[in-house]
Amino acid sequence: MTLASHRFPPSGARPRAGSPVLVFGDVLDDIIVSPRAAEVSGSETAATIRHRAGGSAANTAAWLGSLGVDVSFVGRVGTADLRRHSQLLANAGVAPRLAYDAHDPTGTVVITVDGWSRTMFTDRGAGASLGPDDVPEDLVDGAGLVHFTGYTVAQSRSPVGLRRLVGRARAAGAFVSVAPGSASIVRRFGATAFLAAVQGADLFFPSDETARALTGLDESFAAAIALAERFGVVALVTEDGGAIVATQGLPPVVVDGVASRRVDSVGLVDAFSAGFIAAWPTSRSLTVAGRSGARAAARAAGVVGGRPPV
DSSP states (O other), rough: OOOOOOOOOTOOOOTTTTEEEEEEEEEEEEEEEEESSSOOSSOOOOOEEEEEOOHHHHHHHHHHHHHHHEEEEEEEGGGGGGGHHHHHHHHHEEEEEEESHHHHHHHHEEEEEEETEEEEEEEEGGGGGGGGGGSSSHHHHHSSSEEHHHHHHOOOHHHHHHHHHHHHHHHHHHHHEEOOHHHHHHHHHHHHHHHHHHTTTTTTTBBHHHHHHHHHHHHHHHHHHHHHTTTTTEEEEESSEEEEEOOOSSSOOOEOOOOOOOOTTHHHHHHHHHHHHHHTTTSSBHHHHHHHHHHHHHHTTTSSSSOOOO
């Protein structure tokens, strides 16, 4: 399907080109398990196991840094991992501002990969005690855009702190971007409550499954259009790393995924979000920003884990 390249509405303001991005949220250690044989309950199964740095928010920050964006990241790790995670983020071009926890270790996710699907077993660890009020004032004041994920929303004991952070960003003249994360997070939190917590974000990056969970709709275009009634720009990221990009009052734009080697789908939405955010300030159309997201997603699909190779 070929669609015309739609320009942003004249009233649709965007961050100033080159303005800093602040990412807030989860930073984790991923253990990625790819079975080499059919799993048999109660027995040993041969597998390829890889350890990678992860966390949806930290992944997005790393992709932004790899794309040359001026990006800072706020998260929380265990004391023993402070130097390691700070260095990994710095290697990707991110300015880390990590808090540390002497009592809880860095959060860990065990991800089992079966073809293009994955199952995650998550222990949030030190990150569970990170709250929106922990974001330093100087980083908010200097940001052109503030990005956070659904994991941050879900672990907030109350949306009040999150609304305060959004209010601080707005007062500083920053835009707000949200990637809601997995559909299971939305279901546990409640779709209505989740949408209320992030109402009015300028950019919104759901997966296809998550968009359906948020709207109760079975058709991807309909879900993207419905979400565009609440958010400035919605990029519903499809399984191939492309997207349906929607904004209120315009037909949705289809962005095809970029053909690439497929290793796993870990970090696909994180990378797409980064590519879109990186291009958004200077893109004249939704299609251009979407294609930037799709290129980043294709790079993520070709590596093990959710971070760019450095």
